[in-house]
Amino acid sequence: MTKHTITRQTSTILGDGYGCSCGTRLVHRMAAELHAAEQQLCSACLGTVEEEVAPGVARECSACAGTGRRREQLIWQLAHAEAEQVITMALVRGVVADFDGPFHLSEVADTVRDGLGLPGGRLPVGPRVRDLLLELQANGEIAMLSAPDELLDATANVVLYRDPQWQRTGTLGL
Numbered sequence: 001m002t003k004h005t006i007t008r009q010t011s012t013i014l015g016d017g018y019g020c021s022c023g024t025r026l027v028h029r030m031a032a033e034l035h036a037a038e039q040q041l042c043s044a045c046l047g048t049v050e051e052e053v054a055p056g057v058a059r060e061c062s063a064c065a066g067t068g069r070r071r072e073q074l075i076w077q078l079a080h081a082e083a084e085q086v087i088t089m090a091l092v093r094g095v096v097a098d099f100d101g102p103f104h105l106s107e108v109a110d111t112v113r114d115g116l117g118l119p120g121g122r123l124p125v126g127p128r129v130r131d132l133l134l135e136l137q138a139n140g141e142i143a144m145l146s147a148p149d150e151l152l153d154a155t156a157n158v159v160l161y162r163d164p165q166w167q168r169t170g171t172l173g174l
């Protein structure tokens with residue numbers, strides 16, 4: 001079986017492109033994604049198991065859970081869709097209403113996971129809960145109290161929050 005390792009090749013005559021160790025030249029991102037999918041590789045990280053969150057900063061690919069495989073990517077995609085249906089705004093708002101003081105993302109995620117009786121790792125509970133909390137934040141219902149854990153790119157002001165903390169604006173005593 002031929003091993004397919006897709007790598008990015010910058011500053012070629014045609015501009016940025018990709019190449020595969022099987023000899024296939026992939027002129028743009030779409031071609032690289034198609035080739036990856038055909039070879040059962042994750043189309044997000046092209047089988048590299050890493051995603052670039054900021055220039056020069058990589059972390060485990062979230063699309064395929066760091067496996068680099070297409071199968072895991074598809075399973076995880078379904079899981080994301082299921083999480084969106086099961087974990088609703090009403091559910092998260094109800095959990096948040098029980099916190100009088102500050103709360104962490106992980107605390108809300110754990111409460112939701114326990115409440116639904118979900119085994120750990122079955123659904124991407126954390127990312128879904130984070131999205132809904134950010135929506136509540138945008139609505140002005142909660143306010144983020146955390147300072148960023150890491151500065152990824154000072155010039156672009158990209159920061160990373162690992163387990164951010166919020167508080168309901170009604171309990172802030174303003």
Ligand SMILES: [Zn+2]
Binds near residue numbers: 005021039
């Ligand atoms: Zn190939």
Ligand SMILES: [Zn+2]
Binds near residue numbers: 047066
């Ligand atoms: Zn991937």
